[in-house]
Amino acid sequence: MDIRNYPAEPFRIKAVETVKMVNKEDREKVIKEAGYNTFLIDSEDVYIDLLTDSGTNAMSDNQWAGLMQGDEAYAGSKNFKHLEDTVEEVFGFPYLIPTHQGRGAENILSTIAIKPGQYVPGNMYFTTTRYHQEANGGIFVDIIRDEAHDAALDMPFKGDIDLKKLEKLIEEKGAENIAYICLAVTVNLAGGQPVSMQNMKDVRGLADKHGIQVYYDATRCVENAYFIKEQEEGYADKTIKEIVVEMFSYADGATMSGKKDGIVNIGGFLALRDEKLFQEARELVVVFEGMPSYGGMTGRDMEALAIGLKESMQFEYIEHRIKQVRYLGEKLKDAGVPIVEPVGGHAVFLDARRFCSHLEQEEFPAQALAANLYLESGVRSMERGIVSAGRNVETGENHKPKLETVRLTIPRRVYTYRHMDLVADSVISLYKHKEDIKGLKFVYEPKKLRFFTAEFEEIEK
Numbered sequence: 001m002d003i004r005n006y007p008a009e010p011f012r013i014k015a016v017e018t019v020k021m022v023n024k025e026d027r028e029k030v031i032k033e034a035g036y037n038t039f040l041i042d043s044e045d046v047y048i049d050l051l052t053d054s055g056t057n058a059m060s061d062n063q064w065a066g067l068m069q070g071d072e073a074y075a076g077s078k079n080f081k082h083l084e085d086t087v088e089e090v091f092g093f094p095y096l097i098p099t100h101q102g103r104g105a106e107n108i109l110s111t112i113a114i115k116p117g118q119y120v121p122g123n124m125y126f127t128t129t130r131y132h133q134e135a136n137g138g139i140f141v142d143i144i145r146d147e148a149h150d151a152a153l154d155m156p157f158k159g160d161i162d163l164k165k166l167e168k169l170i171e172e173k174g175a176e177n178i179a180y181i182c183l184a185v186t187v188n189l190a191g192g193q194p195v196s197m198q199n200m201k202d203v204r205g206l207a208d209k210h211g212i213q214v215y216y217d218a219t220r221c222v223e224n225a226y227f228i229k230e231q232e233e234g235y236a237d238k239t240i241k242e243i244v245v246e247m248f249s250y251a252d253g254a255t256m257s258g259k260k261d262g263i264v265n266i267g268g269f270l271a272l273r274d275e276k277l278f279q280e281a282r283e284l285v286v287v288f289e290g291m292p293s294y295g296g297m298t299g300r301d302m303e304a305l306a307i308g309l310k311e312s313m314q315f316e317y318i319e320h321r322i323k324q325v326r327y328l329g330e331k332l333k334d335a336g337v338p339i340v341e342p343v344g345g346h347a348v349f350l351d352a353r354r355f356c357s358h359l360e361q362e363e364f365p366a367q368a369l370a371a372n373l374y375l376e377s378g379v380r381s382m383e384r385g386i387v388s389a390g391r392n393v394e395t396g397e398n399h400k401p402k403l404e405t406v407r408l409t410i411p412r413r414v415y416t417y418r419h420m421d422l423v424a425d426s427v428i429s430l431y432k433h434k435e436d437i438k439g440l441k442f443v444y445e446p447k448k449l450r451f452f453t454a455e456f457e458e459i460e461k
C-alpha cells in the first residue's frame with residue numbers, strides 16, 4: 001500500500017470529543033445486555049463508532065455559524081429559501097419539501113406516487129424505502145445488475161440498473177402498473193456501489209419511452225459523483241457539482257437523507273419537478289411533518305444543510321472521504337479479510353458469509369460478527385444481511401439476501417487514518433479466531449424494521 005495515494009485530512013480540528021475504551025469484561029456484559037444487537041449498545045460504551053454514517057457527521061465552523069442564523073419563524077423562514085435555492089442550484093428541482101429525515105420524504109413520495117398493486121423497480125432495496133413502498137401497497141422488484149449480488153466481484157458501477165430486467169418487467173406488467181423507477185445513488189446495501197452516468201441516461205431513455213417517472217434516492221449522490229469523475233470516461237475534467245447537476249437532470253425528483261452527504265446531524269427532503277405532485281406533497285407534509293416552509297426541520301438545521309450540501313461538493317473534501325474509506329478496505333484486503341469489492345463510498349462491508357463460513361445464514365452470521373467485533377475491540381458496526389432484510393410480507397418467510405455483510409461505516413470528517421489502522425487491526429485480530437464466533441437466535445423479533453430493536457442469544461452447540 002502506497003500511503004501517498006491517500007490524501008491527509010483537508011481540515012484542522014477545532015473541537016474534540018473524548019472517546020474511552022471499555023475493558024473486555026465490561027464489553028461482554030454490554031453486548032449480552034444489548035441482546036447481541038449493536039443498535040442497542042449505549043454510545044458511551046463504544047470506542048470507535050462505525051454503526052452508521054447517518055447523522056454522525058462533524059459539521060464545519062461555517063455550518064455551526066449557520067445555526068446561529070436560524071430563522072425560526074413558523075412560516076416563510078429565510079433558511080427555507082436558502083435551502084430551496086441550493087437544492088434548485090445543485091439538483092435542478094424547483095419544488096422542495098423539507099422533512100425530518102430521509103424516511104419522512106420516502107413516506108410522502110410513496111403515498112402520492114404509488115397506487116396499491118403497482119410495482120416499484122429499484123436498484124436493490126433500502127430498508128426504510130422499501131418499507132414505505134410496501135406500506136402503500138407497492139410491490140418492490142429488485143432490478144440491479146446481477147453482479148451487485150456477488151460480494152467478491154471487483155468491477156466499476158456495480159450499482160447500475162439492469163436495463164433488460166427493467167424492460168422485461170415493463171413488458172410483463174405493463175407501464176401503467178409501474179408506479180415509478182427508484183434509483184439509488186449510491187446503493188447502500190450493495191456496499192455503497194455507484195451508478196454510472198450512462199446507466200442514468202439509459203434508464204431515463206427507457207422510462208420516457210414508456211411514460212414512467214424516475215425518482216432518485218439522493219442520499220449519497222456526492223459520493224456517486226466522485227466515482228463518476230474518477231472512473232467514467234468523459235468526466236475527469238468536470239467538477240463534482242457539474243456531475244451532480246447532470247445526474248439529476250435525468251430524474252423527475254428525489255428523496256434525500258441530509259444526514260449523509262448533506263453533512264448534518266438531522267434533516268432530509270423531497271424535491272420535485274412537477275407542480276401538481278408538489279401540491280399533493282404539500283398537503284401531506286402538513287399532516288406528517290409541519291408547515292411546508294419547515295416540514296420536519298428547524299430553521300437552523302435547514303441553514304446547516306444548505307451549507308453542508310455545498311461543502312460536500314468541494315473536491316478536496318470528497319476525495320479524502322472516498323480515499324479514507326478505501327484505505328481501510330485495502331488494509332483488510334491485504335490481510336486476507338473477505339470484504340465486498342470494490343470498496344464503495346461510505347463504508348467497508350465485511351463479507352460475513354466467507355468470514356463466518358462455519359455458520360448457516362439462518363444463524364445470522366453478520367449479526368454475530370458485528371457483536372463479536374464489539375466484543376473484540378469496542379468497535380461498533382452494523383449487520384446488513386438476513387436480519388435487515390426482514391420477512392416477505394405475504395409468506396412470512398425470511399428474505400435471504402445473497403449479501404450477508406457487516407458494515408463498517410465511516411462518519412464524515414470524524415475519524416483519522418490512525419483510527420482506520422486501529423479498526424483494521426481489530427478486524428484482522430478477530431479474523432484469526434473467527435471459528436469462536438457463535439451463531440445467534442431471536443429472543444425478540446419486532447414485526448417492522450426488526451434490525452433496529454431485535455434481541456438475540458447465542459446458540460450453544
Ligand SMILES: Cc1ncc(COP(=O)(O)O)c(C=O)c1O
Pocket residue numbers: 054101102103104126128129184188217219256257258259267268
Ligand atoms: C440509501 C438510503 N436511503 C434512505 C435512508 C433513510 O434516511 P433517514 O435515515 O434519514 O431516514 C438511508 C438511511 O440510512 C439510506 O442509507
